[in-house]
Amino acid sequence: MCIAAPAQIVEIKDNVATVDFGGVRQQAKLDLVGDLEVGRYVLVHSGYAIEVLSDQEAQESLEAWDELLKVLDEEDLEEK
Numbered sequence: 001m002c003i004a005a006p007a008q009i010v011e012i013k014d015n016v017a018t019v020d021f022g023g024v025r026q027q028a029k030l031d032l033v034g035d036l037e038v039g040r041y042v043l044v045h046s047g048y049a050i051e052v053l054s055d056q057e058a059q060e061s062l063e064a065w066d067e068l069l070k071v072l073d074e075e076d077l078e079e080k
Contacts, residue, residue: 002045003045004043004044004045004050004051005021005043005044005045005065006021006041006042006043006044006053006058006061006062006065007019007020007021007026007028007041007042007043007044007049008020008039008040008041008058009036009037009038009039009040009041009042009049010025010038011038012030012036012037012038015029015030015031016028016029016030017029017030017036017042017049019042019044019049021044022062026044026047027047028042028044028047028048028049029047029048029049030049031048032048032049032050033049033050033051033052036049036052040052040053041053041055041057041058041061043061
């Protein structure tokens with residue numbers, strides 16, 4: 001299974017963006033999505049931004065990730 005995670009662009013230099021995953025930053029190539037600006041959200045998979053998200057799509061995706069992480073944390077606590 002492949003998972004693409006939503007991230008916000010915080011810097012762009014030479015077609016490579018620094019993206020933020022809720023405090024964790026990494027580099028993502030922009031070859032597949034064209035020109036973007038700082039502040040936009042993208043889905044990132046294997047070091048590439050593969051889709052540009054609208055603000056609404058980004059918010060919905062981030063909420064879904066938060067819910068998933070909450071459930072996983074609860075399961076970890078139950079196992080201990």
